[in-house]
Amino acid sequence: xxxxxxxxxxxxEFGTGKEQxxxxxxxxxxxxxxxxxxxxDRIKRDGLxxxxxxxxxxxxxxxxxxxxIVSNPVISKVREAIAMAREHQVNAVLSVGGxxxxxxxxxxxxxxxxxxxxxxxxxxxxxxxxxLPVFDILTLAAAGSEMNSGAVVTNEETREKFAIGxxxxxxxxxxxxxxxxxxxxxxxLVYSAADIIAHSIEGYFTARVQPxxxxxxxxxxxxxxxxxxxxxxxxxxxxxxxxxFAWASTQALNGLIYAGTGGxxxxxxxxxxxxxxxxxxxxxxxxxVIIPAWMKWYHxxxxxxxxxxxxxxxxxxxPEQGITALxxxxxxxxxxxxxxxxxxxxxxxxxxxxxILGNAxxxxxxxxxxxxxxxxxxxxxx
Amino acid sequence: xxxxxxxxxxxxEFGTGKEQxxxxxxxxxxxxxxxxxxxxDRIKRDGLxxxxxxxxxxxxxxxxxxxxIVSNPVISKVREAIAMAREHQVNAVLSVGGxxxxxxxxxxxxxxxxxxxxxxxxxxxxxxxxxLPVFDILTLAAAGSEMNSGAVVTNEETREKFAIGxxxxxxxxxxxxxxxxxxxxxxxLVYSAADIIAHSIEGYFTARVQPxxxxxxxxxxxxxxxxxxxxxxxxxxxxxxxxxFAWASTQALNGLIYAGTGGxxxxxxxxxxxxxxxxxxxxxxxxxVIIPAWMKWYHxxxxxxxxxxxxxxxxxxxPEQGITALxxxxxxxxxxxxxxxxxxxxxxxxxxxxxILGNAxxxxxxxxxxxxxxxxxxxxxx
Numbered sequence: 054x055x056x057x058x059x060x061x062x063x064x065x066e067f068g069t070g071k072e073q074x075x076x077x078x079x080x081x082x083x084x085x086x087x088x089x090x091x092x093x094d095r096i097k098r099d100g101l102x103x104x105x106x107x108x109x110x111x112x113x114x115x116x117x118x119x120x121x122i123v124s125n126p127v128i129s130k131v132r133e134a135i136a137m138a139r140e141h142q143v144n145a146v147l148s149v150g151g152x153x154x155x156x157x158x159x160x161x162x163x164x165x166x167x168x169x170x171x172x173x174x175x176x177x178x179x180x181x182x183x184x185l186p187v188f189d190i191l192t193l194a195a196a197g198s199e200m201n202s203g204a205v206v207t208n209e210e211t212r213e214k215f216a217i218g219x220x221x222x223x224x225x226x227x228x229x230x231x232x233x234x235x236x237x238x239x240x241x242l243v244y245s246a247a248d249i250i251a252h253s254i255e256g257y258f259t260a261r262v263q264p265x266x267x268x269x270x271x272x273x274x275x276x277x278x279x280x281x282x283x284x285x286x287x288x289x290x291x292x293x294x295x296x297x298f299a300w301a302s303t304q305a306l307n308g309l310i311y312a313g314t315g316g317x318x319x320x321x322x323x324x325x326x327x328x329x330x331x332x333x334x335x336x337x338x339x340x341x342v343i344i345p346a347w348m349k350w351y352h353x354x355x356x357x358x359x360x361x362x363x364x365x366x367x368x369x370x371x372p373e374q375g376i377t378a379l380x381x382x383x384x385x386x387x388x389x390x391x392x393x394x395x396x397x398x399x400x401x402x403x404x405x406x407x408x409i410l411g412n413a414x415x416x417x418x419x420x421x422x423x424x425x426x427x428x429x430x431x432x433x434x435x
Numbered sequence: 436x437x438x439x440x441x442x443x444x445x446x447x448e449f450g451t452g453k454e455q456x457x458x459x460x461x462x463x464x465x466x467x468x469x470x471x472x473x474x475x476d477r478i479k480r481d482g483l484x485x486x487x488x489x490x491x492x493x494x495x496x497x498x499x500x501x502x503x504i505v506s507n508p509v510i511s512k513v514r515e516a517i518a519m520a521r522e523h524q525v526n527a528v529l530s531v532g533g534x535x536x537x538x539x540x541x542x543x544x545x546x547x548x549x550x551x552x553x554x555x556x557x558x559x560x561x562x563x564x565x566x567l568p569v570f571d572i573l574t575l576a577a578a579g580s581e582m583n584s585g586a587v588v589t590n591e592e593t594r595e596k597f598a599i600g601x602x603x604x605x606x607x608x609x610x611x612x613x614x615x616x617x618x619x620x621x622x623x624l625v626y627s628a629a630d631i632i633a634h635s636i637e638g639y640f641t642a643r644v645q646p647x648x649x650x651x652x653x654x655x656x657x658x659x660x661x662x663x664x665x666x667x668x669x670x671x672x673x674x675x676x677x678x679x680f681a682w683a684s685t686q687a688l689n690g691l692i693y694a695g696t697g698g699x700x701x702x703x704x705x706x707x708x709x710x711x712x713x714x715x716x717x718x719x720x721x722x723x724v725i726i727p728a729w730m731k732w733y734h735x736x737x738x739x740x741x742x743x744x745x746x747x748x749x750x751x752x753x754p755e756q757g758i759t760a761l762x763x764x765x766x767x768x769x770x771x772x773x774x775x776x777x778x779x780x781x782x783x784x785x786x787x788x789x790x791i792l793g794n795a796x797x798x799x800x801x802x803x804x805x806x807x808x809x810x811x812x813x814x815x816x817x
Binding site for chain 2: 054055056057058059060061062064065066067068069070071231264265266269270272273274276277280292293296297300301304309312313
């Protein structure tokens, strides 16, 4: 096992009704005025906005609304929000939504205290030395952003989807109430399942140092996601399944299954980021297309690990059978497995490949993911 | 799943050579003078004391030595150390050792800032409102104390082995270097294996609310302990096995496998605490005797979970076969499975049972663990 530091200071408040604590939580942290980030007006229609503002008012927390954050969040919106945060002199950022809103909130929190343009923090020109404290109420379990310091944002001008991460951008408190996720659409449920599985397998398959304990933990997450997704497709109101799905999602990306592993990369995310940046496809939908295509190209490099996956996830014998089983499972739950299902055709490949090759430099794996490799993977996905 | 709060602010520094960071770590936390707690003089003979004091000196950290802390640590020693901490006005406590030293350090840290007698904090008369910061260098992986807020200490006068826990007693930083554990004796390795398995199964079998995700995580820990113990018995110098064993031990008791479960208890620990308090047997050795005996009495209450255990841990079919397999595995690795191996005879049972019944009140499960139940379990262990 490699040497590592594990530190995760985020407090998770998990369960029914926990969103009602938000005013108290902010007051406990000495917060007086927040930037209240959210996505669509759905939170106003379904009552969550009212619940949150009632709690804020009860504790005398002022707020400035910043709605309209979209999936695959964009840097222009982050810049706009930073201007608002500065103008109104907020002393914290609250995210109410899924990973896109939370990733934006982290970016806003860091960007507000950074002197230059916030994109510098993404492309390596600048460094995060401080950030406003971030709090969140999660409404979609997928990104795992609620218990880590990362944030992924798209630059619409440069067509880049890049990430930040820093000890300063862990949420202080994340509120995870599975009830708030019971109205997630069927599509977003299955995209989320693909996203969590992607988080679990990137290190699992690519790490040069991958202890068996870590593989077992990743398998615990994947098996839980598979089982609870099937339950939720039958009964979206099954609270326990929703809760296990959400908690597995958190564990997939809070550092637990990566601590002590080494030499791993995120090839599926790298490729998918280009699909999101160029075609604005949902992140999880892009992943469920890329994962089997990538696996078909990659499995010969890690035959034993793919055999493990086949055995402990699907109860089949060979790497190839494991990959087929995953692809069939994606088909069964209704998340795409072909680029054509995303409206991407062979004509789109050259521009897509060019964008991916740019990502490969940023992801530090350009030596592996060069032209003919990326082409081969995308052709597997046609 | 039950509602829960998950918060674990301990920073883990894991890997080779990490103990050399201790001076820097303390300096980063503004510490000037520490109470340096340890057990036997072994750390002076094997060079660890020199490594630590060199690092302390380099960073100008003063220290007051408090050696001689024994396994099954005792409250008289904690009281003595509190007097030293006050006299020398230390502003932190450093533990260099295993769970006994660390549990003592936490108790000292809390007791130093408590106005009354420290045992009040154990028996419920007092409350922990503050504690000196605790740091540790772990030399034995078993207790899991390095990433939680708990501490267990024995009162020699009252023959009680009780626990404290508080948001104030999480270690700030725990240094876990598997190399320091390579000289652990064969006996203490197998006792430790039994201890970690005990931490993993208490909730696994007793929880009224036990999500399958949590069962899978517990099984990942148990399977890792079984596999790495066997490797280490053949080759104590196998670094990777030592590292996986240690990290599994940390995960077993840092809250991960309990968050969201409900209605669980620690019957095996409750019974074992009496064996330690009365006969000073090693904690893990007591546990490996009690666990199979308890399982034989208990399994009918949770047949499905015992079937899961049989299947996913030992690949056998029935609850009874699973229990037999565990007992045989304990025999195979050489940790006791009979009271007689601990030197405890039938004549000792009345006093033992009386002590356990006292614990049962403190553990809050006196309604289940009454006279004839405890008698039946101990008779299974004769």
